[in-house]
Amino acid sequence: MTRDEILKNVVEILADSFEIDPEEIKPESKLYEELGLDSIDAVDIFVQLRELTGRRPNPDVAREIRTVEELVSFVESELAAAAAGEPEPDLPPPSAGA
């Protein structure tokens, strides 16, 4: 997947899931301040991105992402990691009522 293709997919996910006009979504758009997303939306974005990457993201890396462009770079590096056979991060299971 090229960067442009990734961007196209990311825009589609953001527009479909969060009622954002695709025209408003630019690579430099800030997810939280400009696109009005919050931390729960972020969880949903990363779950949906698994459809592109086939992997669970590292939450520490995911937390640092602020813009659409950074999301694209994140998908790009996840795809590279998957191709290189790097293991997924070792994640604790979600706990009851958490």
Add this chain to the structure above:
Amino acid sequence: MANDSVDVLICGGGLAGLTLARQLRREQPELRVMVVESQPRPLPAACHKVGESSVELGSHYFAEVVGLKDYLNKEHLPKNGLRFFVGQPGTAIADRTEIGPVELPRLPSFQMDRGKLENDLRAMVEEAGAILLEGAKVVDVEIGTGTTAHRARVVDATGEEREIVARWLVDATGRRHLLQRNLDMARPGRPAASAAWFRVHEKLEVGELVPEQEERWHTRDIDHTRWLSTNHLMGPGYWVWLIPLSTGHTSIGIVTDHVHHDPSSYAKKDKALAWIAAHEPALSRWLEGRKLEDFKVLRHYSSASERLFSTEDRWACVGESGQFVDPLYSPGSDFIGTLNCLTSRFIREDRAGTLTPELSNELTRMMPAWTEDCLRTVGDNGVFFGRAEVFAPKLWWDFTHYWDCACTYFFNKGYEFSLEEHRRIREPLEKLFAMNRKAQDLFDAWARMTPPDATRRKPFVGLPPYPCFLTDQHMALAEPALGDALFPRLEGHVALGEEVLREVFLRALCEVGEAGAKELGAVVKLAEWRPAIDAQRVSLEALPRAERNRLIPSVTRDMDRAFGRAHDDGTPLFKLLSLAGLEIGEETTQAHA
């Protein structure tokens, strides 16, 4: 004639009878237990019976109560929940809405090969010290009353006739309905529905039915566990199950209601293949050239019984001998577990001389209430199977209700409670049942009053997603709430149920719009229900997304995330509620804003 005397005679050595025999010998080792079963060993693996898919309650029963945890983990397949592909016949599976677990659920359930399981259970039951008469037929039973014992005439495998005298008689004969026939207790089950099934001696992954180019569809299954689900290919009035088995077989079945599909259209092997070609072409292509084994048809599968127990006369109908509601949501093993646990308790209390009519009435009255609840939930449900925008919220409701009500009761041993404790927990359970009736009325009306809209297809809806209230309810089952802790737990479930129902109602109200508001209000008896919806809640609908998300109840946020926002016709929610029969002063909104 040989003569045997036992404490418990179990007629029928299928899954219900065998697990009960093992449970009784484990819990009450002094009991003399005999199982009479007509089919001798070995049962053929993989082509024996359906009912391979167990859900949480039944799995908990097998694993924890019957002590089969290690065995099931080792010899059968872990199950990746129930997964539904909702849409229209003839369409590609990737173009339907997929509703199912995001990842392998942490609470276990299993795909069980019934032939293998029953062979192994027979050995375990003998090892546990029960007497197992295989290849034996019950030719006559004289059902005891009051103080007289039950007497059964049995012809054993050698042809010798024996008389078995038993204090307790348990009917585990399945669809032979031994006691029900003898006592004329049969009652109608759900509306007309039938099924046909067969097996293929090969592993079928549902992913094989979807072209490779559907990259996102395939990549979504990051752990490659989708095939371990009970996969349902659905369209209006029908579903087709795909169940993998540890023996390398795949179980495939067609289930339909008679309103949409005449069972004659698939009741023979060649007709079933033609039916599949017309409705599920991708599956049909996969089946080409493959051998169908063990083709069976069951017309009008749903059955019910006036009674399932008599503690005065000491008999019980377990498994399917008393009732079978519907295969949707795989509840067969749930009924096996619950009826077996009640039977075990009655036998124990009877021996101890503590089985009072009050206790027995209190415990048994749960069963018709729960059966009624299940019948209402599956209801006349064919209309939903082509309607993901209504079926997905219904599935969320149905699963929450199942986990909060039946599972919570069973996992915390509600069936072992004292008379007073049980009366106390029955109150919140009955509230949950009443709530479910209203919810089902609401879903029926919603589906009836809105046209299907294929443009609103969501590719995937988590069942459950994470984080979400549904996940919390599922995971809570792993946290015990025994004894006194169960009552507040159930009260919490009632409060959550009320909130979810209220919010589902608001969603449905938006969807039916101005034209349907009045009728929907009448369906849910809004004037009498008076859900706690205030002006502040209603005013949130007019806010921009980010602000609204901060203020709406979290259950609503969860539903919006999963299903998308409700579609409306532009009519303000205040007006819709007023049309539906609930007046909420709009001026308070201004104060809030």
